[in-house]
Amino acid sequence: MKYIEKLRNSGLRPTKQRLQICEILFETKKTFHFTINDLAIKIKDQTKNKISLATIYNTVHAFEKKGYLKQIPINSSQTYFDTNTTEHHHFYDLKEEKLIDLENCDVGPINIKKKIDGKKIKSVEVLVKLGD
Amino acid sequence: MKYIEKLRNSGLRPTKQRLQICEILFETKKTFHFTINDLAIKIKDQTKNKISLATIYNTVHAFEKKGYLKQIPINSSQTYFDTNTTEHHHFYDLKEEKLIDLENCDVGPINIKKKIDGKKIKSVEVLVKLGD
DNA sequence: GTTGTAGTTTATAATGATTCTAAAAAGGTG
DNA sequence: CACCTTTTTAGAATCATTATAAACTACAAC
Incomplete structure (x- = not known):
């Protein structure tokens, strides 16, 4: 299974719970935003198998690190x-508290002119807050 | 005092505690980043007067709203x-967990091409994460 | 100035996301 | 199968933030 590799790469053994988490996170090509709580609910609904919060936190953090x-x-x-x-950016709708993807082509190129000695840029993220 | 106006504008009466908070936040032209906890410590050190956390949270949030x-x-x-x-942006040094200002001229103009119906852009913020 | 009332401050309790813990369960190797 | 390590889990602990309610204060009306 393709998820096993992802887990091993992240330093995790493929267990039943972790595979279920993978299925929810990576089953579909359509990407999405979530909180740990969102994910816990999705797991409970889709798999009928409750996975403890500690496991969800651990797994998500391992994937994030990798x-x-x-x-x-x-x-x-x-x-x-x-x-x-x-690399892409987000709208955040302040009223509805919802995130919306901004494709990279929706934002002109971002040119960071300042440099800090000995430091490398690891990511550039833009958050555009929306009001009415 | 110049702070009284700021407080009234924020819908707050000028009290001793709030004026002390203002003095720390706005005394100097040099701007800075802080957490509520940072601020509480600064207040205790600089004024010898402990102000309760609840008051600090309330005041800071009123200023933020305004x-x-x-x-x-x-x-x-x-x-x-x-x-x-x-409007300006930030570096975030991941290792030292420190924020560094990026002047507006350090970042080329940011052009958000996507529009959401009925929504207005309230802010555009760039976070540049730094690693070694 | 005194008084009244609405707004403030405060210590403390409550909340809620996240992390820790330790015992039970499962993975993986021989 | 037997062993040892990793993982899962429920529940406790932590920590930032918010709520509460009683004591205090600003300030306007008298």
Whole structure:
């Protein structure tokens, strides 16, 4: 199974629970945004198998560390993750508290002119807040 | 005092505690980043007067709502605020967990091509993560 | 100034996301 | 199968933030 490789790459053994998490995260080509709580609910609904929060946190964080998931920088009480790990940006609808993808072509190229000695740019993320 | 106006504009009566908070936040032209906890410590050190956390949270949030402070979108357990409310962007040093200002001229103009019906862009914020 | 009331401050409790823990369960190797 | 390590899990612990309710204060009306 294709998920086993992802898990091993992330330093995780392929267990039943982790494979179920993979199925929800990576089954579809369509990427999406989620919080740990969203994911826990989805798992409970789709698999009838409750997976404990600790396991979900562990697995998601391992994927994030390996680059299979990305955190979305946003001020919210919960952490948002994105299954789309390509460089892209987001609208955040302040009223509905919803994230919307901005494809890379929706934003002109971003040119960071300042450099910090000894440091490399690891990511450039744009958050566009929307009001009415 | 110049702070009284800021407080009244934010819908707050000028009290001793709030004026002390203003003095720390707005005394200097040099802007800075802080968390609520940073601010609480600064207050205790500089004024010898402990102000309760609830008051600090209330005051900071009122200023943020009015636009005298800005939240910095970043994934961290604490919320970061900025006394620089002009449109500008940030480096975030992942190892040292420190924010560094990027002046507007350090980043080329950002052109958001996508539009969402009925929504207005309220802010555009860029976070550049730095690693070694 | 005194008084009244609505707004404030405060310590403390409550909340909620996340992390930790330790015991039970499962993976993987010989 | 037997062993040892990793994993899962429920529940406890942590920590930032928010709510509460009682004591206090600003300030307007008198």
